[in-house]
Amino acid sequence: MMRKFIFGILFFSGITLLAQDTKELTLEECIDLAVNRNLRIKQSQNNLIAAESNKRQAMFNFLPDLNANAGYFVREGSFFDNSSGQFATATTRSSRPEISSNLTIFNAFANHHLLNRRAHEYNSNLYRLEDSKIVIKANVIRSYLSVLVDIENLRVSNERMEFLESQLDREKKRVSVGVGNLETVYNFQSQIATERLNNVNLENQYQTDLLSLSQLLQMNDGTELKVVPLDFENMQILTEFDSYNVVLEEVLNNSFQLKSATASKKATRAQLSQVKADRYPSVGMGVGYGTQYSSNNSGDVSSQFENLNYSFIGASIQIPIFNRYSTQNRIETTKIAFQNAKIAEDQAVLDVTNSTQQDYLALRAAQTSYVTAQENFEALNQTFEFIKKRFETGNTDFYSYLESLNNKNRAEAQLINAKYTIVLRKRILDLYRGNN
Template identity: 45%
Template sequence: MKIAIVKRMVLLMVVVATGLESIGQNQDSTTVNKPAEKKILTLDDCIAIAMKNNIQLKQTRNNAHIAKANNFQSIMNFLPNVNGFGNFSLNNGTSFNSNIGQFATGSNESSFLSVSANMVLFNGMNNFYNKKATSLALESNVNLIKAQEQTVQASVLGSYLAVVLDKENIKISEARIDLLSQQLEREKKRHSVGVGNLEQVYNFQSQLANENLRLVNLQNQLLTDQLTLLQILQIEVSRDYEVAPYPFDEEVESVLEKEKYAEVLEESRAYSPSLKSAMANANAAHYNFKRTQTSMVPTVSLIGDYSTQYSSLLRDNADQVIPIGEQYENLTNKGLELRLTVPIFNNYRNKTNTQVSKLNKENAELQLDQAELDVTNTVQRVYLDLINAQETYKAAEDNMVALNQSFEFVKTRYEHGNTDFYTYLESLNNKNRAEIELVNAKYSIIFRKKILDVYRGLL
């Protein structure tokens, strides 16, 4: 009897222990498989991430560092070149030794040390033009960084606008579905008690199905636009991100005032880093052209040289090798040379380089013209978008009030059986269209204004 009781207790303990282990494993599994929280991305977050990750922006910054190094080198070119030389040789056999001016046979050691300096006194202002060109190239690259940042900001703003508009359109669609669902249930109840019309039930079911399909399309569009935004930010798309809504209610009225296009264009042109970069690049090409022209001008250089040497063949009166230190001290040579180098013929290389640099100068000037045209076209497009959004907002706001009142009136009449389904549906469609136009205009005003401020240097 006691043995049976003990067996039952042991069996019960095993079952409890197994159950506890299973519960613990389930808890661990639940903890491991818990989905990661979504990362909320505000507009400022998106801009900051894009500025950090953009590959073209990183390349532009690297190019600016290269231009800075080239500019530093152009300054150093004004300094003389100083070079040192030294050697030690061990000879065995018969050879001519320049230290003693005769042939020597056997093993001997020798060494030679020298220091020379070469300074260009005149080369047709080549170094001066090179310094001007590299300085302007550095200025161009610094402005290119700002221009690329400008492009990144505008891209993020445009993509962010598309995402928030998709979300607002989804809200409107969901509200429409909710309203149609309520009306469908109402018609079903009316039909069930014998006072409704089955045709109305089918009409609402059809409209509800159409709106559900439209909602799916809007949700797909949101996923596409959100993917585009994440690709612009160059972040991992496999992680869940949520784009935060943009609070704009207090800003709409403040940006409804229209600014003069001429003033906006003038500010944009004055600030435009891309235009400044193209201008600096054109000036750099001009100095590069002048620099290549100096390759046909004679060069005047001043060359200084100091050398000393040692040989084991040099001996004193006692036929002992003169110590190396004494030889280095006595066998010195100092020289100073003024050298004139005249380019006569070098396979047309100088003439070809001059022709190429002249064409580069003309291309840089054309790039400047293109940059001016690009700035004007961009500002025109963004300014027109802003003006259109402002005009649309004013009209949509008034239209929304009128159509909302009209819909409420038609809805009441429909619910009391005083109007038909198609009149009700047309009024609902007009109301939803007005809602979409108003929301799109609101967001377009804010974001087009921000994009315009980017090009004016105000953001």
């Protein structure tokens, strides 16, 4: 009964795995999918919308405002009624609707500085959004190429295991006809067992890296991901690249991280000018129109509203004298913020330069390794074919044969890793150079 139950579980699990959808994606498709789904990018997009709203509001600050007010009042007791111009002691009903507008004539250019600040804040958020996209793209490239390396390593391991198994079958046949020896058979079986363990570890690494890529793409719907291998027909990309000075100049000119830091510094400098403007007088102008009604006046409501109207125009000046040092405190804290913004800009230059140096050095090292690994693999492969023939004819021992095979496989793995490291570093450097 238990065996049937276990078989049933395995059977339906197999059906589920077979029914699982498979999605095959290229590198560019993975990049687009990750950018469109990434939650941090969506947050950056929302921050950009908010920055755009703040910028628009700063522009509207140059316009006059417009206000309207009205009310209906019932008063008891004695008071002087301004509408009727008499002292009233009865219940009085009154209304005084009014519309007015105010315009700031001068405030030490505080509105200009605010608009300048909001514009730079908008640019900073825009560059931060683009930098987030670049970071996501670079992460996808790293993860994608890790999966490709795993696939190549698994291919080499599978070919090695198939080759060892074929040699084992050959040696067993030799033993069966009395021309082989059991020691060689046991040696092949031991090597096959070792390679199977290595193959399992490589498969686990592949599944781990594939999961990391799926998580970057936010593929949480159970879809199985498969990646499309890269085309290496143009081998010049593996050995040619621009000089470091050219690369660094382009990276610095196109770095969204640096552009965002610079825009933040400019925004803080504009904020400092805006805060300093609070120390100076401000001048404004206001105009308005209103009418009124009171139950103490003769005439109906409509006639009073028609006859008791008024208009006004005026100017005002506000001079700050003492506000408990709040303006000076804001100036000092904004100065510190500005200094920190300058430090952040310098740090961004340093970070971009350091990362470019590391990526470029890794690229050049991988290119050098690739050329050497290619020559090494060709030589070791030729040596292996020679020793293989000698082993099959009984002219060399098993350990020399196995050492030659191991050397060939190691050289092939080094060649694969060097090739994909070149592609990884080059693609990432191209991203930061502005070649998306």
